[in-house]
Amino acid sequence: MSAVAREALDAAAAREWLRGFAAAVAERSGELTDLDRPVGDSDHGVNLRRGTEAVLAALDADGAGGAGGADGTPGQVLGAAGRTLVSTVGGASGPLFGTALRRAGKALGEVPAADAAQVAAALRAALEGVVRLGEARVGDATMVDALDPAVAAFERAAQEGAPLPRAARAAAGAAAEGAASTVPLVARKGRASYLGPRSRGHLDPGARSVELLLTALADALGADALDARAGEGA
Amino acid sequence: MSAVAREALDAAAAREWLRGFAAAVAERSGELTDLDRPVGDSDHGVNLRRGTEAVLAALDADGAGGAGGADGTPGQVLGAAGRTLVSTVGGASGPLFGTALRRAGKALGEVPAADAAQVAAALRAALEGVVRLGEARVGDATMVDALDPAVAAFERAAQEGAPLPRAARAAAGAAAEGAASTVPLVARKGRASYLGPRSRGHLDPGARSVELLLTALADALGADALDARAGEGA
Amino acid sequence: MSAPVRLVLLSHSAAAAAGVAELAAQVAGGAQRVRAVGGTADGGLGTSADALEEACRAALDEGADVAVLVDLGSAVLTAKAWLAELEDEELARVRLVDAPFLEGAVAAAVTASTGAALAEVVAQAEVARGLRKL
Amino acid sequence: MSAPVRLVLLSHSAAAAAGVAELAAQVAGGAQRVRAVGGTADGGLGTSADALEEACRAALDEGADVAVLVDLGSAVLTAKAWLAELEDEELARVRLVDAPFLEGAVAAAVTASTGAALAEVVAQAEVARGLRKL
Ligand SMILES: Nc1ncnc2c1ncn2[C@@H]1O[C@H](COP(=O)(O)OP(=O)(O)O)[C@@H](O)[C@H]1O
Ligand SMILES: Nc1ncnc2c1ncn2[C@@H]1O[C@H](COP(=O)(O)OP(=O)(O)O)[C@@H](O)[C@H]1O
Ligand SMILES: [Mg+2]
Ligand SMILES: [Mg+2]
Numbered sequence: 159m160s161a162v163a164r165e166a167l168d169a170a171a172a173r174e175w176l177r178g179f180a181a182a183v184a185e186r187s188g189e190l191t192d193l194d195r196p197v198g199d200s201d202h203g204v205n206l207r208r209g210t211e212a213v214l215a216a217l218d219a220d221g222a223g224g225a226g227g228a229d230g231t232p233g234q235v236l237g238a239a240g241r242t243l244v245s246t247v248g249g250a251s252g253p254l255f256g257t258a259l260r261r262a263g264k265a266l267g268e269v270p271a272a273d274a275a276q277v278a279a280a281l282r283a284a285l286e287g288v289v290r291l292g293e294a295r296v297g298d299a300t301m302v303d304a305l306d307p308a309v310a311a312f313e314r315a316a317q318e319g320a321p322l323p324r325a326a327r328a329a330a331g332a333a334a335e336g337a338a339s340t341v342p343l344v345a346r347k348g349r350a351s352y353l354g355p356r357s358r359g360h361l362d363p364g365a366r367s368v369e370l371l372l373t374a375l376a377d378a379l380g381a382d383a384l385d386a387r388a389g390e391g392a
Numbered sequence: 393m394s395a396v397a398r399e400a401l402d403a404a405a406a407r408e409w410l411r412g413f414a415a416a417v418a419e420r421s422g423e424l425t426d427l428d429r430p431v432g433d434s435d436h437g438v439n440l441r442r443g444t445e446a447v448l449a450a451l452d453a454d455g456a457g458g459a460g461g462a463d464g465t466p467g468q469v470l471g472a473a474g475r476t477l478v479s480t481v482g483g484a485s486g487p488l489f490g491t492a493l494r495r496a497g498k499a500l501g502e503v504p505a506a507d508a509a510q511v512a513a514a515l516r517a518a519l520e521g522v523v524r525l526g527e528a529r530v531g532d533a534t535m536v537d538a539l540d541p542a543v544a545a546f547e548r549a550a551q552e553g554a555p556l557p558r559a560a561r562a563a564a565g566a567a568a569e570g571a572a573s574t575v576p577l578v579a580r581k582g583r584a585s586y587l588g589p590r591s592r593g594h595l596d597p598g599a600r601s602v603e604l605l606l607t608a609l610a611d612a613l614g615a616d617a618l619d620a621r622a623g624e625g626a
Numbered sequence: 627m628s629a630p631v632r633l634v635l636l637s638h639s640a641a642a643a644a645g646v647a648e649l650a651a652q653v654a655g656g657a658q659r660v661r662a663v664g665g666t667a668d669g670g671l672g673t674s675a676d677a678l679e680e681a682c683r684a685a686l687d688e689g690a691d692v693a694v695l696v697d698l699g700s701a702v703l704t705a706k707a708w709l710a711e712l713e714d715e716e717l718a719r720v721r722l723v724d725a726p727f728l729e730g731a732v733a734a735a736v737t738a739s740t741g742a743a744l745a746e747v748v749a750q751a752e753v754a755r756g757l758r759k760l
Numbered sequence: 761m762s763a764p765v766r767l768v769l770l771s772h773s774a775a776a777a778a779g780v781a782e783l784a785a786q787v788a789g790g791a792q793r794v795r796a797v798g799g800t801a802d803g804g805l806g807t808s809a810d811a812l813e814e815a816c817r818a819a820l821d822e823g824a825d826v827a828v829l830v831d832l833g834s835a836v837l838t839a840k841a842w843l844a845e846l847e848d849e850e851l852a853r854v855r856l857v858d859a860p861f862l863e864g865a866v867a868a869a870v871t872a873s874t875g876a877a878l879a880e881v882v883a884q885a886e887v888a889r890g891l892r893k894l
């Protein structure tokens with residue numbers, strides 16, 4: 159979690175984002191797997207943890223030099239992490255989260271430090287990548303139910319001129335609501351869809367992970383520091 | 393091969409039939425497997441040999457006592473062998489030959505020694521069992537292409553009053569012709585059918601085995617002894 | 627309450643049967659529901675009617691109904707030849723499923739895990755036939 | 761003459777991939793045509809994009825075209841995510857097949873063994889979808 163509010167997503171912030179996501183996944187791995195029990199195959203936490211640990215290892219190995227290093231761009235950092243997730247996760251969430259990060263990285267291009275509008279465009283690209291790959295729509299009880307409103311909330315905040323960390327916090331909040339919205343839904347994609355109507359009544363594990371991902375982004379951008387400052391200013 | 397022509401199929405003749413079939417399969421196992429190479433999975437000889445060896449072992453173990461023993465009926469002998477084939481062969485030919493023998497055995501019922509008409513009925517039942525199980529018709533390039541004309545030839549001979557061994561020899565001849573007739577056919581049942589039109593130009597391995605089975609029957613019934621006698625008489 | 631349903635997976639390959647059983651057990655949340663039967667007695671590729679019988683018999687003796695999934699055509703023959711020997715009472719408790727081996731097994735396992743009856747398990751497995759993946 | 765076709769079988773289970781490969785190789789008359797890719801790197805149930813890449817790459821490097829068969833939905837995602845990274849030239853030489861895993865693999869193997877081109881191998885495997893067994 160960044161102690162200061164950041165005005166842009168640079169490579170260091172991107173790395174902090176990924177480390178924060180990895181830490182959240184490690185902490186919540188059991189919960190994620192439990193969510194995957196009634197509607198899936200009880201491996202979502204294990205899967206994502208395998209992937210995020212590999213991302214951490216790559217960040218550590220790269221040091222300050224490679225794509226993950228201080229010299230890299232945020233686009234490179236996210237792209238490399240995306241490829242690692244695709245390679246290592248082993249479940250549906252691997253290609254999906256991996257594609258999200260790769261698309262975000264690609265959308266950021268060569269910019270050394272992305273502003274709110276650029277991050278918004280990157281998140282939109284991530285969502286589009288997930289939808290193109292998995293073909294889920296909002297309402298199918300998948301991670302898209304969290305990611306879609308999160309991207310919309312981020313864009314709205316950015317358009318209204320909110321500072322980057324606050325846009326990220328809005329996205330995280332929308333992701334949480336979106337994840338909760340999956341409970342009454344019948345799953346129409348992924349393993350949960352094998353259950354048909356019996357998939358109703360459960361929170362989708364991948365939607366919860368998306369919430370963790372966006373919360374980690376808000377934290378890495380120092381949304382809390384911003385809120386604290388706003389609190390002081392009031 | 394029986395040195396004397398038999399007038400009926402009793403338990404001893406049934407056992408001799410099965411032993412003769414097993415010997416023929418052992419001798420031709422390589423050829424049967426080779427026939428299964430271009431149109432199948434190169435195991436027909438291996439499959440049938442596994443089955444007929446198990447039949448031999450059961451005949452030996454039963455000695456003169458059990459179903460396979462001198463005290464049994466030919467129906468019991470064939471039924472037991474059929475069950476052994478179903479259990480042990482491991483390929484399509486197991487349930488098919490097994491069903492054939494079981495049905496033949498069942499059709500013979502309790503008769504201690506079956507005459508030509510009774511054997512004809514048993515062979516007809518065998519064919520019906522194979523067709524019911526495998527749903528192949530004449531022309532589909534399967535064992536049915538050998539068994540169907542063989543049964544018809546046996547019935548014809550029996551109706552015309554031919555002695556049992558001669559009816560069996562006629563059946564064997566018709567089976568050989570039937571097997572040869574599969575060469576130009578496109579397989580429509582069994583593994584060979586996976587090849588579609590490319591299955592054309594090959595003799596069906598199961599049809600060849602049926603020829604061996606009926607040749608063994610003719611031999612066990614002493615068809616050659618009969619022919620020799622006929623030759624002497626002439 | 628309907629009888630619980632067990633799956634018997636009959637393949638020419640022991641590895642294929644075991645692997646598909648492993649996948650089906652994972653989605654069904656329990657290996658006790660799925661029995662793999664694969665290969666010949668001497669370890670080759672083929673189907674063993676004896677092994678099929680043993681697996682089905684074990685399930686029937688526990689009071690379970692049985693859905694049998696098969697891989698290739700000759701496994702169908704093995705299964706049908708065995709079924710032909712059952713008495714009517716048992717015959718009603720065993721169903722041969724007309725479905726793709728892996729996809730049908732997974733669908734059947736998911737359905738069986740909900741306590742569905744044999745007819746429903748079979749129906750859901752048969753839906754897997756024709757389902758698109760892409 | 762069209763390029764030879766290799767099959768890559770991607771399953772969540774190493775045993776399922778290996779078993780189906782064994783069946784397919786038997787009908788195709790040769791194991792060199794079929795590669796099994798199953799399980800995660802740490803031996804669990806899952807799909808490894810790296811292992812998929814390695815198997816496909818080996819075939820492409822030999823000058824063969826590649827038909828990829830997948831077991832469950834998430835294997836489709838793994839395969840599609842990997843395909844999305846290929847350049848056009850290679851992309852044209854790899855096809856993801858919309859077919860049941862075992863039945864499609866056997867049909868594809870038989871077709872490939874006749875020297876058929878990739879499009880024909882894929883078409884024959886996809887015919888396996890919807891085929892009845894009983
Ligand atoms: N086609 C899809 N589109 C979008 N999200 C999907 C799709 N399939 C699965 N998911 C997401 O993936 C999550 C499951 O991930 P995980 O358990 O790691 O993989 P698996 O289902 O292969 O075991 C689901 O909760 C869902 O959010
Ligand atoms: N449905 C069927 N109806 C009749 N005969 C069949 C059928 N399927 C296969 N056969 C016969 O079985 C023979 C192949 O036996 P075998 O090689 O032992 O079994 P598999 O094909 O299982 O390897 C074929 O040559 C054919 O005569
Ligand atoms: Mg899962
Ligand atoms: Mg999984």
Ligand SMILES: [Mg+2]
Nearest residue numbers: 432433435436
């Ligand atoms: Mg064969």
Ligand SMILES: [Mg+2]
Nearest residue numbers: 433435483484
């Ligand atoms: Mg075989």
